[in-house]
Amino acid sequence: MPGSRVLLVDDETIFTKNMSKLLKNRGYQVTAVNSGDGAIRELEQNHFDVIVLDLKMPGMDGIATLKEIIKLGLFTETLILTGHGSIDTALEAMKLGAYDYLTKPCEIDELVAKIEAAWEKKEGKN
Amino acid sequence: MFFVRYFEAMAKEPPTSHNGPEAAAAPDIAAERKVTYSRLFWRFVWLTILCSLVPLLLVGWGINLHYSRFARERMLNFFQTQVEDHRKLIERFLNEHTSKLQLIARTHDRDQLLEPGALQTVFDLFNQDQRALTDLGVIGEHGFHLAYVGPYDLWARNYSKEFWFDQVMEKGVYISDMFMGFRKEPHFIIAVTHATGEKKWILRATINTESFRSLVENVRIGKTGEAYLLNEQGVYQTSPRANAAIMDKSSFPIEPYHEGIRVRVLDGLKNAQGLDRPTQIACKAWLKNPRWLLVVQQDYAEAFADVNHANTWTLVFLHLSAASILVVTVFITRHMITSIKRRDAEADRLNQQLLQAGKLASIGELSAGVAHEINNPLAIILTERQLLLDGVKHAPIADPEFREQFADSMNQIDIQVQRCKRITQNLLRFSRRTQSLIETVDLNAFIQEVVDLMEREARTSGIKFFSEPDPGLPPVSSDPSQLQQVFLNLITNAIDAHDGQPYGSIRIATQADADRQMAVVKVADTGSGIKPEHLNRIFDPFFTTKTVGKGTGLGLSICFSIVKRLGGSLSVQSEVGKGTEFTILLPYTPPKELQDSLAKKHPPKKPA
Numbered sequence: 001m002p003g004s005r006v007l008l009v010d011d012e013t014i015f016t017k018n019m020s021k022l023l024k025n026r027g028y029q030v031t032a033v034n035s036g037d038g039a040i041r042e043l044e045q046n047h048f049d050v051i052v053l054d055l056k057m058p059g060m061d062g063i064a065t066l067k068e069i070i071k072l073g074l075f076t077e078t079l080i081l082t083g084h085g086s087i088d089t090a091l092e093a094m095k096l097g098a099y100d101y102l103t104k105p106c107e108i109d110e111l112v113a114k115i116e117a118a119w120e121k122k123e124g125k126n
Numbered sequence: 127m128f129f130v131r132y133f134e135a136m137a138k139e140p141p142t143s144h145n146g147p148e149a150a151a152a153p154d155i156a157a158e159r160k161v162t163y164s165r166l167f168w169r170f171v172w173l174t175i176l177c178s179l180v181p182l183l184l185v186g187w188g189i190n191l192h193y194s195r196f197a198r199e200r201m202l203n204f205f206q207t208q209v210e211d212h213r214k215l216i217e218r219f220l221n222e223h224t225s226k227l228q229l230i231a232r233t234h235d236r237d238q239l240l241e242p243g244a245l246q247t248v249f250d251l252f253n254q255d256q257r258a259l260t261d262l263g264v265i266g267e268h269g270f271h272l273a274y275v276g277p278y279d280l281w282a283r284n285y286s287k288e289f290w291f292d293q294v295m296e297k298g299v300y301i302s303d304m305f306m307g308f309r310k311e312p313h314f315i316i317a318v319t320h321a322t323g324e325k326k327w328i329l330r331a332t333i334n335t336e337s338f339r340s341l342v343e344n345v346r347i348g349k350t351g352e353a354y355l356l357n358e359q360g361v362y363q364t365s366p367r368a369n370a371a372i373m374d375k376s377s378f379p380i381e382p383y384h385e386g387i388r389v390r391v392l393d394g395l396k397n398a399q400g401l402d403r404p405t406q407i408a409c410k411a412w413l414k415n416p417r418w419l420l421v422v423q424q425d426y427a428e429a430f431a432d433v434n435h436a437n438t439w440t441l442v443f444l445h446l447s448a449a450s451i452l453v454v455t456v457f458i459t460r461h462m463i464t465s466i467k468r469r470d471a472e473a474d475r476l477n478q479q480l481l482q483a484g485k486l487a488s489i490g491e492l493s494a495g496v497a498h499e500i501n502n503p504l505a506i507i508l509t510e511r512q513l514l515l516d517g518v519k520h521a522p523i524a525d526p527e528f529r530e531q532f533a534d535s536m537n538q539i540d541i542q543v544q545r546c547k548r549i550t551q552n553l554l555r556f557s558r559r560t561q562s563l564i565e566t567v568d569l570n571a572f573i574q575e576v577v578d579l580m581e582r583e584a585r586t587s588g589i590k591f592f593s594e595p596d597p598g599l600p601p602v603s604s605d606p607s608q609l610q611q612v613f614l615n616l617i618t619n620a621i622d623a624h625d626g627q628p629y630g631s632i633r634i635a636t637q638a639d640a641d642r643q644m645a646v647v648k649v650a651d652t653g654s655g656i657k658p659e660h661l662n663r664i665f666d667p668f669f670t671t672k673t674v675g676k677g678t679g680l681g682l683s684i685c686f687s688i689v690k691r692l693g694g695s696l697s698v699q700s701e702v703g704k705g706t707e708f709t710i711l712l713p714y715t716p717p718k719e720l721q722d723s724l725a726k727k728h729p730p731k732k733p734a
Contacts, residue, residue, distance in 0.1 A: 083501030
């Protein structure tokens with residue numbers, strides 16, 4: 001729901017900048033980081049309702065980041081957003097505990113719908 | 127030359143057909159192969175010739191030579207035996223008559239023989255069995271006949287000056303050569319001397335020339351064989367067949383007296399007319415007394431006719447056998463080379479499929495990377511578009527014309543981004559990272575569903591479907607979603623192949639291949655066909671003959687990739703202007719690797 005705290009993790013700076021603006025325009029509190037390490041650091045310090053995580057990133061990739069997130073045992077849901085489009089990898093991520101996945105490029109409305117669904121799941125509404 | 131032509135005909139390339147994405151061997155490889163096959167062909171042929179023909183011919187020729195020698199030796203032995211027997215016969219004849227004359231001379235007093243009728247009685251006794259004597263006479267020491275029995279009038283003849291008279295008086299026994307004498311006819315005599323008191327007398331017999339000639343010539347040696355006697359000067363003592371007469375000079379080369387029998391092959395002999403005689407084989411033996419040379423000779427060709435005949439037939443048979451071996455060798459080698467070619471082609475096909483699979487895998491990886499790299503900018507473009515749209519919502523554009531233009535541009539950006547997205551999705555699908563689910567599929571029903579799906583589109587293009595399902599086709603265990611993609615792609619291509627044609631047809635047939643335990647699906651169209659130069663590349667990723675924007679060139683690559691992954695094969699045959707036929711072979715059960723990989727991804731659930 002608008003006001004939810006979203007952590008956007010993607011190595012594409014322009015994408016994270018644009019997506020942050022779009023999500024903020026739609027009422028979300030967005031924090032954008034450009035690496036898995038940055039995401040973990042951010043999560044250790046702040047609480048987020050939904051994490052939008054890119055799979056293919058230099059250094060710590062999406063799967064490794066997800067595993068670290070799970071290790072942290074946070075009360076949060078993770079959406080996988082990937083330009084790689086590998087369903088196998090996305091399915092692997094979902095097996096690890098990710099809520100759902102989207103492939104780039106995706107419409108903002110589509111992403112918002114998924115974030116909403118993830119938030120609702122996190123809140124135990126579905 | 128025949129074999130060279132035969133091989134060249136054999137080495138011709140088969141007509142164009144294409145199995146899967148394998149490219150036809152490059153021209154240089156094909157030429158190299160041709161040379162290799164040619165070398166192999168000739169190597170086998172020469173090896174066989176060396177290992178079978180050469181020994182056969184050597185043994186054959188050896189045996190033939192050995193047999194020839196053996197047969198010739200036997201023939202010569204026979205010849206020599208004949209001559210030896212004949213020589214003995216003649217010598218016995220002469221000795222017998224000499225002995226008889228000596229016996230009469232010793233047992234009879236000269237006067238007894240001079241009594242009327244006494245010499246006639248002796249003459250008759252001589253000629254009792256055979257008419258061996260022409261005449262018989264008793265000659266006194268002065269050279270005149272004292273008694274004579276015979277057809278000639280020789281009473282007044284004085285023999286004391288004759289050559290034989292002194293000889294017989296000196297030696298006691300004398301056998302003359304042929305001479306004319308007083309009777310002017312060729313004859314020879316046997317004369318013996320005896321003494322009554324101090325008076326020597328001669329008992330002289332003239333041998334019947336005809337009887338003697340018959341005796342000498344009585345040797346059966348073929349049509350051209352002959353036997354005759356020559357004296358030491360080479361003068362005929364009996365008449366030979368070569369139209370020569372007794373006492374003619376022979377051209378036969380006379381050698382000095384020798385013991386035993388000698389054999390000679392003679393060239394350049396002439397007959398009485400001076401004409402050349404054919405090569406002769408002659409066997410000769412000297413008589414001891416008189417020194418006459420018994421010659422038995424025959425045309426060489428006739429003498430060895432049997433041997434030559436046997437030789438000829440042996441060689442004919444031998445060479446026919448050799449020719450048969452050669453022909454069979456060539457045919458077997460040709461068959462072998464054809465088999466090798468077929469196996470090479472099969473190996474090429476498998477290698478090409480392997481290469482293609484490797485190529486597709488590499489391109490798959492690349493495609494996944496490219497898709498990712500493109501998807502990210504696309505995502506940014508979309509976010510930029512969305513930001514602009516968001517911005518316009520808060521600050522609407524005042525100029526209606528620009529507002530309209532802005533909306534169109536936003537719309538176009540969205541369309542083009544979606545188009546790029548489709549391309550990247552195709553790329554990603556091509557990268558084979560899609561999920562497989564194996565189910566039992568009734569191909570006949572399944573294909574009919576796909577056909578039903580496509581029928582409307584086909585109908586609008588004037589294309590009719592003809593289905594030929596094999597009712598006995600067993601169901602296959604395969605991935606229906608991927609199979610659907612394959613059939614949709616093939617049918618779409620088949621429809622597109624009729625572009626520019628008012629009507630056409632697509633025939634889809636299924637068949638059970640009992641030998642290979644596979645299902646066969648053929649999709650044939652009556653479209654424009656594929657050019658031979660394109661046929662090698664149609665399964666290559668990004669290869670398309672469609673206009674820009676109409677095809678990505680991934681459809682057939684994906685089909686090939688899917689079918690391959692499902693354990694089958696995809697091949698194509700096409701003729702420009704007539705149409706194209708794709709053949710899919712699908713196993714009834716998926717390959718083990720696929721089953722294993724699926725089992726890994728979807729382990730069976732434990733019961734709750």
